[in-house]
Amino acid sequence: MTEEPRFDAAVYNSEGLLPAVIQQWDTGEVLMLAWMNKEALRRTLTEGRVTFWSRSRQEYWRKGDTSGHAQYVRSAALDCDNDTLLVKVDQVGVACHTGTRTCFDGRELDVVTMERSEG
């Protein structure tokens, strides 16, 4: 008896995609979020590098093939609803096509903070 691959549990949206959060494994930086279909997920889990599905170009996009900024997979987990993936990676260079380390750098919004009163 072979066990079903756990990734078969993944739940995709109406476009056949699930969001993948990409995190630098050692620093904890959230680098980016992009989308995977079932085949992109399979490649990511089996090839050692992260592959997305590009919604704008409608094609597979193995991170780093053009830019050199590859993402080497360290671990991956589905969430409790099986509809979000977290991939811990070793990021070569910068994750963002704009040249920043993460896609969130320098893009902070103003927030109102509140005193934590619980817990």
Next chain:
Amino acid sequence: MTEEPRFDAAVYNSEGLLPAVIQQWDTGEVLMLAWMNKEALRRTLTEGRVTFWSRSRQEYWRKGDTSGHAQYVRSAALDCDNDTLLVKVDQVGVACHTGTRTCFDGRELDVVTMERSEG
């Protein structure tokens, strides 16, 4: 002249939602991913606590109101495409309704890792 609120730059999907990645501000743990519409984003940025839009219940869901497991906002940023939000929070208790600290705990997939040869 007043500056437009930066959050007006946010880009929503066809359902009027954007994914929000929630990260513990000090440990870097990725706690969960959930969805916000424009009003949930406004509340999150102005009320000091994270509010989502529940797709299953079709209602606003201020994290912790039922469970006590509130998320106090420390910072928030949009990504380079303005269609993903990263919120750094101080999480009271556990983030996951199943009782685990994050929604990804204990849900790891098997991965093949590859030697990093670049960078």
